[in-house]
Amino acid sequence: MSFDIDQLVADCLAAASDAPGHAGPAVDDVLARVISEPSSIETVLGHPRDQPTFATWFNSAELTVLHVVWPPTVDLIAHDHTMWATIGLYGGREDNRLFRELPDGTLEERRARTLFGGDTIVLGADTVHAVANPSRDWTGAIHVYGGDYFREGRRMWADPAGAGAPFDVSVVTATLDQAAARALDHPPVE
Numbered sequence: 001m002s003f004d005i006d007q008l009v010a011d012c013l014a015a016a017s018d019a020p021g022h023a024g025p026a027v028d029d030v031l032a033r034v035i036s037e038p039s040s041i042e043t044v045l046g047h048p049r050d051q052p053t054f055a056t057w058f059n060s061a062e063l064t065v066l067h068v069v070w071p072p073t074v075d076l077i078a079h080d081h082t083m084w085a086t087i088g089l090y091g092g093r094e095d096n097r098l099f100r101e102l103p104d105g106t107l108e109e110r111r112a113r114t115l116f117g118g119d120t121i122v123l124g125a126d127t128v129h130a131v132a133n134p135s136r137d138w139t140g141a142i143h144v145y146g147g148d149y150f151r152e153g154r155r156m157w158a159d160p161a162g163a164g165a166p167f168d169v170s171v172v173t174a175t176l177d178q179a180a181a182r183a184l185d186h187p188p189v190e
């Protein structure tokens with residue numbers, strides 16, 4: 001089956017509207033099927049390397065679909081989404097640290113999970129996570145969110161022991177750009 005961005009978006013929208021109350025797992029099923037054939041995705045998008053990517057494939061009040069390519073050494077501070085999310089990797093590695101917010105506004109780490117190509121993870125609406133790519137490979141991912149990723153009210157935590165601050169998407173893109181500059185200045189010696 002060949003990969004098609006518009007078909008993925010249509011299938012995610014249909015799965016979400018068909019499963020009110022369980023939209024996250026339903027959309028994760030769609031994404032997991034697509035992600036299970038990483039080579040068909042790379043045929044369309046190319047091998048993830050050399051260029052950090054943060055592209056919006058679809059954005060509405062109901063759903064956001066992003067294409068994200070992470071350089072090696074990315075280490076992104078903890079942030080919430082305030083909506084369910086499913087993340088699927090078609091290449092590389094993403095280490096997730098999953099937190100919950102305590103009543104005092106600080107974070108408690110609950111568990112960790114490492115994703116590789118072909119893996120997906122579903123995050124609940126109240127999950128806070130920090131993500132890193134400690135590998136030497138670039139990571140290619142498709143993210144689907146159960147709402148408008150760019151809406152107001154989201155937060156990020158520079159220090160899990162401190163209070164959250166308003167989410168600033170420019171912190172995400174700057175983190176990607178800085179890691180890309182490191183990767184391109186100092187490519188791994190094979």
Ligand SMILES: [Fe+2]
Binds near residue numbers: 079080081
């Ligand atoms: Fe996130």
